[in-house]
Amino acid sequence: MATTTETGIAIVGCGYVADAYRQCLPLHQGTLRLAGAYDRDPERLAAYRATWGDRAYASLDELLADPSVSIVLNLTDPESHAAVTEAAIAAGKHVYSEKPLAMTATEAAALRDRARAGGVRLASAPCNLLGESVQTAWAAIREGRIGKVLLAYAELDDGMIHRANYGDWRSRSGKPWPGRGEFETGCTYEHAGYALTVFAALFGPATRVTSFAALLVPDKDTTPPLAHPAPDFSVGCIEFESGVVARLTNSIVAPYDHRMRIIGETGTIEIKEPWDYASPVILRRPGEGRIARLIERRLGGGLGKRLPMARPVPFKGGRGKPTMDFLRGPAELAEAIRDGRPSRLDEDFAVHVTEVTEMLQYPERFDRPVLVKSRFAPIRPMDWAT
Ligand SMILES: NC(=O)c1ccc[n+]([C@@H]2O[C@H](COP(=O)([O-])OP(=O)(O)OC[C@H]3O[C@@H](n4cnc5c(N)ncnc54)[C@H](O)[C@@H]3O)[C@@H](O)[C@H]2O)c1
Secondary structure, rough: OOOOOOEEEEEEOOOHHHHHHOHHHHHOOOOOEEEEEEEOOOHHHHHHHHHHHHOEEEEHHHHHHHOOOOOOEEEEOOHHHHHHHHHHHOOOEEEEEOOOOOOHHHHOOOOOOOHHHHHOOOEOOOHHHHHHHHHHHHHHHHOOOOOOOEEEEEEEEEOHHOOOOOOEEEEOOOOOHHHHHHHHHHHHHHHHHHHOOOHHHHHHOEEEEEEEEOOOOOOOOOOOOOOOOOOEEEEEEEEEEEOOOOEEEOOOOOOOOOOOEEEEEOOEEEEEEOOOOOOOOOEEEOOHHHHHHHHHHHHOOOOOOOOOOOOOOOOEEOOOOOOOOOOOHHHHHHHHHHHHHHHHOHHHHHHHHHHHHHHOOOHHOOOOOOOOOOOOOOOOOOOHHH
């Protein structure tokens, strides 16, 4: 049984990411107690149990009936999120869901309403907002280190995943990285949250989204071919209530680039990798003089100063270990429940992020594209270049 300071959690969905969550459990000794796990696929559940030795529930009902479980971690694939979350809410459990909270904003809002009606809490990943690098950047902004924030850029380009050897990627308990599912869910649904949660926390609610999405590589060499490939590129501009404007790009086509830059009147803060809690946070001054402008052009951003972390990162990621503490989100929810305060990743926040994500990946669901009327004859290359 969980002690009075420990919150009982249980994992539903023992796939690729479940191992990453499980690896982070020792970081929460004394606060989170894992009661057990369940997967609807018995082989996957058995592989999880063989790796970690945790209790394997025989069914979702058995897990939901366990009184020692307070929070259900919904780590199923995105298409299964809503059904599992709904079942957990109905059983009176709090839920921490992997992202996206649901496949549509409407579905996400319905889950929030059910949770409220049932008197349980609902929160959603990602939790990189709670990590040391993002908190360090946020503190520097609050201290006025870059003046008034005007603009933010985030790139979440992952390179040509379909040409990479993703078939060989395995989690600790041997689960393959679910490439097919990721291609059908869409890289924006999978990744935009890592930037949107940060921007929304720092700049307040989004008020307007102007976006474009495209499917550039419909055939990603899968067998059988993808039934419904999602857009593999999106770009959107987001206006926040505070007046800050952000531009967010997602793709699994352009070369790997995860830079996040927050631009203020007197400087820029850059996080190289927002899903690494230990990622350096760099402060740069805008190049004003001729030499400074030259350096800025040559170095693609200019010289910068690495800011000291708000606190040391309490774990070492990399080399088979997660660079994020995946359980920091569930721990935040557990603490919020214990203290009777709102969670930093609460249900309104999760619904908001889901809505903006849907607008980025499927702009046509919200607005019709404006078609260009003018055309021109083909432009020939210079003769000397042919
Ligand atoms: N793969 C990653 O690197 C990664 C990283 C961060 C977050 N995530 C997120 O984590 C979630 C899971 O991703 P994944 O990569 O582990 O997927 P996965 O396909 O490897 O695992 C999902 C598991 O959920 C199980 N499942 C589905 N429906 C179920 C149900 N109703 N009851 C019980 N089990 C059920 C499946 O059998 C499968 O084992 C997704 O939301 C994804 O966006 C994935």
